[in-house]
Amino acid sequence: xxxxxxxxxxxxxxxxxxxxxxxxxxxxxxxxxxxxxxxxxxxxxxxxxxxxxxxxxxxxxxxxxxxxxxxxxxxxxxxxxxxxxxxxxxxxxxxxxxxxxxxxxxxxxxxxxxxxxxxxxxxxxxxxxxxxxxxxxxxxxxxxxxxxxxxx
Numbered sequence: 804x805x806x807x808x809x810x811x812x813x814x815x816x817x818x819x820x821x822x823x824x825x826x827x828x829x830x831x832x833x834x835x836x837x838x839x840x841x842x843x844x845x846x847x848x849x850x851x852x853x854x855x856x857x858x859x860x861x862x863x864x865x866x867x868x869x870x871x872x873x874x875x876x877x878x879x880x881x882x883x884x885x886x887x888x889x890x891x892x893x894x895x896x897x898x899x900x901x902x903x904x905x906x907x908x909x910x911x912x913x914x915x916x917x918x919x920x921x922x923x924x925x926x927x928x929x930x931x932x933x934x935x936x937x938x939x940x941x942x943x944x945x946x947x948x949x950x951x952x953x954x955x
Contacts, residue, residue, distance in 0.1 A: 807886055809893050812848040812860065819857045820850070823876050829919040830876070832944065839874055846873045849893050851886045861890035863897075863906075870898040872908040888930055895955055905954050912937055912949035927951050 812820070821839055824831040831839075848862035859877035863870055872894070877886045895906060908927060911920040914937075932951035939947050 806853065807858070807884075807889065808852045809849050809889055810852060812843070812850055812862070816850050816857060816860070817843050820860045820874075820876075823857065823860065823878055824874075826878065827876050830923070835874075842873055847894075847897070848873070849890055851877065851881075851890055853881070859886045859890060861887075861894060863894045865898075865901075865903065868903060868905075870894065870903050870906040872906065875908075887926060891930055895953075899955065905952055906932075907935060907950060907952040908932065909938075909948045909950045911945050912947040914947045915945075924949070924951075931955075 817840070820843065821836060824836055824839060842862060846862035846864050848860060850857045851859035858881040859875075861875040862873035864873055865871070872891075875887060875890060877890075891906070898904070898906060910923050910927070911917060913921070913924060928951075930953070932953045935950040935952040937947055937949055
């Protein structure tokens with residue numbers, strides 16, 4: 804896994820990113836698969852490549868002077884190899900260059916017991932994110948959003 808390269812997302816990567824999301828169906832449903840098509844047109848981001856194969860991706864945007872992770876995913880057989888960490892570090896470097904020192908993300912809160920998102924929250928906590936706020940929603944698949952922030 805030492806030969807993973809982080810590169811900017813290009814339009815020709817969009818289909819493979821969507822394919823990775825589809826393979827991670829415990830995290831991404833049909834609505835998210837449709838949303839990523841639109842979001843990729845507006846978000847900046849990076850892919851993680853093993854040789855010529857995309858094995859992970861991250862997108863981000865800036866809103867009110869704060870960096871926000873839009874989407875992140877790593878193929879299951881590549882998870883737990885610090886690829887997600889490398890992707891986050893790359894966008895942190897971009898944000899620092901622009902004088903931004905906060906990165907946030909939201910995810911399903913722990914008010915819903917769902918093992919895949921327990922792993923997701925653990926991943927963010929292990930990468931320096933801390934709880935920022937919780938928001939109740941009308942979305943049955945995500946009744947409470949957990950906002951996490953990292954200051955750097």
